[in-house]
Amino acid sequence: MLESFDAAILARAQFAFTVSFHIIFPAFSIGLASYLAVLEGLWLWKKDQVYLDLFNFWKTIFAVAFGMGVVSGIVMSYQFGTNWSVFSDKAGPVIGPLMGYEVLTAFFLEAGFLGIMLFGLNRVGPKLHFLATCMVAIGTLISATWILAVNSWMQTPDGFGMNAAGQFIPLDWWKIVFNPSFPYRLVHMVLAAYLTTAFVVGAVGAWHLLDNTAPRRSRTMFSMAMWMATLVAPLQIFAGDAHGLNTLEYQPVKVMAMEGHFESHPDGAPLILFGIPNTAEKRIDYAVEIPKLSSLILKHDLNAPLAGLDSVPDALEPPVAVVFWSFRIMVGIGFAMLGMGLWSLWNRYRGTLHTNDWLHRAAVVMGPAGFVAVLAGWVTTEVGRQPYTVYGHLLTADSLSPVEAPAVAASLIAFIVTYFFVFGAGTFYILRLMKRLPRDPLPDLDKGPIRTSGIMPGPATEHIEGGQHRGH
Numbered sequence: 001m002l003e004s005f006d007a008a009i010l011a012r013a014q015f016a017f018t019v020s021f022h023i024i025f026p027a028f029s030i031g032l033a034s035y036l037a038v039l040e041g042l043w044l045w046k047k048d049q050v051y052l053d054l055f056n057f058w059k060t061i062f063a064v065a066f067g068m069g070v071v072s073g074i075v076m077s078y079q080f081g082t083n084w085s086v087f088s089d090k091a092g093p094v095i096g097p098l099m100g101y102e103v104l105t106a107f108f109l110e111a112g113f114l115g116i117m118l119f120g121l122n123r124v125g126p127k128l129h130f131l132a133t134c135m136v137a138i139g140t141l142i143s144a145t146w147i148l149a150v151n152s153w154m155q156t157p158d159g160f161g162m163n164a165a166g167q168f169i170p171l172d173w174w175k176i177v178f179n180p181s182f183p184y185r186l187v188h189m190v191l192a193a194y195l196t197t198a199f200v201v202g203a204v205g206a207w208h209l210l211d212n213t214a215p216r217r218s219r220t221m222f223s224m225a226m227w228m229a230t231l232v233a234p235l236q237i238f239a240g241d242a243h244g245l246n247t248l249e250y251q252p253v254k255v256m257a258m259e260g261h262f263e264s265h266p267d268g269a270p271l272i273l274f275g276i277p278n279t280a281e282k283r284i285d286y287a288v289e290i291p292k293l294s295s296l297i298l299k300h301d302l303n304a305p306l307a308g309l310d311s312v313p314d315a316l317e318p319p320v321a322v323v324f325w326s327f328r329i330m331v332g333i334g335f336a337m338l339g340m341g342l343w344s345l346w347n348r349y350r351g352t353l354h355t356n357d358w359l360h361r362a363a364v365v366m367g368p369a370g371f372v373a374v375l376a377g378w379v380t381t382e383v384g385r386q387p388y389t390v391y392g393h394l395l396t397a398d399s400l401s402p403v404e405a406p407a408v409a410a411s412l413i414a415f416i417v418t419y420f421f422v423f424g425a426g427t428f429y430i431l432r433l434m435k436r437l438p439r440d441p442l443p444d445l446d447k448g449p450i451r452t453s454g455i456m457p458g459p460a461t462e463h464i465e466g467g468q469h470r471g472h
Contacts, residue, residue, distance in 0.1 A: 008400050010408040011083040014415060016382070018076050020375055021419050025069030027374045030144055030190065031197025032062045033137040036117070038224075040130050050216055057217075058201075061433050063118055066110075068426045075415075083408060087389050087399035094160055094168045094176060095150050102146035110139035141190065148189055152182040154390050155381070156250045168390065180250055184243040191236045192377065195337055196370025198228035203367025204434045206360035214437050219354045222363070226344035226353065233338040240334065241297070248298055251391060253312050254384035257323040259294055260284045261308040268292035269306035274328070277321040282310065284324075318386040322379065330376040333369050340366055 036055055043051035077099075080088045116124060116132035124132070159175025160168045170176055202225030208218035248255045256262075260272045262282040271293035275284035295304040309317055340362065347353045385391055389399045 007403055007405040007408050008397055010405055010412055011079075011400055011403070012396065014083065014408060014412040015076070015079055016379075017412065018072065018079065018415060018419070019378070021423055022069065022072035022076055023374060023378055024371045025065050025072060026140070026144065026147075027189075027193045027196045027371065028200065029062060029066045029069055030140045030193035031195075032058060032065065032200075033133075033140045034194065035197055035201065035224075036062060037130075037133045037137040040133050044126055044130055050220055054217055054221060057437060059118060061430055063114075064426060064430055064433070066114070068423060072419075072423070081401075082411075083401050083403060084389075084399055085401040087394065090167050090394060090399070091154075091390055092167070094153065094170050097170075098146055098150045098153075098177070102143055102150075106139050106143035106146060109142065110136050113139070144189060144193070145186060148186050149177045149179075149182055151381075152185045153177075153179050155179075155185075155385060156181040157390050157393060168393075181243075181246055184239070184246045187239045188236070188243045188377075191232055191239055192370065192374050194228060194232050195236060196374060198225045198232065199337065199340075199363070199366050199370045200368075201225040202229065202363045204437070206363035207435075208437050209354060210357060210360050210364070215354075217437060222360075223348075223353060226341065226348070226363075229337055230341035230345050233334065233341045237334055237338065240331075245298065251384070252307065253309070253316065254318060254323065254380075255298070256307065256309045256312070257318045257320045257384055258327040258380060259298075259306075260287070260320070260324045261294070261306060262320075263310055264306065264308040265295070266305045268301075268303045269294040269298075269308075271297065277324050279320055316387060318384050323384045326376045326379040326383070330373050330380060333373040333376070336366065336369065337373075 036059055039051045039055040039058070042048070043055065113132040113135040116129065117136050120132065121129045153176055156179045157168070158179040159170065159172035161171050163169050201221050205218045205221030205223075205225060208214060209222060244255065244258075259269070260275060260277055261269055262284065268291070270289040270291045272284055272287050272289045275287035275289075278285045292302040295306055296302050298304075298306065309320070343359060343362070344353060347356050347359055353359070387396050388394060389396050
């Protein structure tokens with residue numbers, strides 16, 4: 001049975017599986033690191049203990065998520081050698097240094113200050129500790145910058161030449177790093193990370209508001225998260241639109257697949273809201289569409305012509321159905337986030353932000369929405385790039401290592417089993433941490449010989465918690 005699978009498809013599936021697990025942790029840790037910096041900054045400014053309590057609560061969750069992100073990222077790098085050695089050989093002179101810069105400038109910064117952030121408040125003092133927290137947050141942003149520079153170069157390659165061996169040779173590092181799609185992807189991804197974290201924090205705050213646990217902490221969490229949703233969701237929609245226009249300029253075939261335009265439209269293209277892509281017949285079945293709106297969005301002209309997939313050789317088309325639906329999932333969640341932000345703003349105006357149970361239930365349901373949107377966006381970007389690894393220059397079929405399908409299939413099965421066990425346990429542990437918001441302030445965790453997060457009760461705190469619970 002294994003012989004019936006194509007090695008390239010299996011290798012792509014393996015990388016897609018591992019990167020799907022990986023991407024959700026950086027998306028969460030980027031936003032959470034900045035949130036921790038904001039919490040500690042507010043504590044130093046306002047001298048309000050609730051901000052320090054929330055900082056101590058979320059820093060433990062950040063540590064676990066950060067660790068799982070590091071582990072899942074290391075695994076991905078091995079696949080460049082095992083499954084994609086031809087790609088590594090040809091593109092290595094460009095992407096290798098960029099990955100190295102990420103480790104030198106970002107990972108070392110994060111790792112160097114992480115220990116101080118987690119354990120050093122009463123050892124280095126509040127101001128230096130705040131600096132360490134800011135350095136961790138900046139490190140996560142720098143890491144995202146380098147990784148997105150690599151991915152963006154693969155999408156819109158620039159500043160390179162080719163040698164006799166067929167390798168990409170760097171000619172202008174400024175053009176390589178600041179390639180045409182890089183600014184748009186960086187802004188879009190960072191905003192996505194902030195929204196992802198905001199909706200997780202909002203879901204936790206809403207959960208505890210419904211449970212009437214630690215009302216002041218819950219209200220603070222929920223209020224801060226909803227402010228982020230209200231302010232950032234509209235920005236993300238505008239950033240996404242700008243990114244789409246950039247994609248239309250440099251990767252028009254991807255946009256054709258996203259829009260479901262099998263046919264060219266010389267006098268204005270419709271916006272297809274929903275439908276079933278029929279790749280065999282080259283059409284969208286049961287399409288629900290708005291005439292000429294796609295031309296208005298993409299060209300700012302109702303009658304602007306838009307080319308379709310009928311202008312592209314079949315061998316250069318991406319998998320249309322996957323790109324079509326992943327794009328709609330991403331956009332749909334984006335507008336749902338905007339709706340949540342506006343709903344919370346209306347309740348804030350009415351003074352019911354912390355008492356509207358339906359708003360809180362919706363926030364809990366929307367908790368994982370950011371992760372789904374990030375994954376859908378990644379699928380749109382990466383599957384829409386097919387059949388290339390380096391767009392327009394290196395085909396995916398020509399990037400594969402000389403490996404047999406059974407070998408790739410066996411490692412894929414091993415990854416699936418291991419990942420679901422290890423990262424499933426890690427995710428379950430994070431959810432338990434989120435559930436254990438203390439009802440009342442516990443002693444400062446960095447004081448005394450016994451140090452804990454204040455979330456998981458231990459022998460030294462059971463009598464305190466017990467007394468507090470009896471007080472309720």
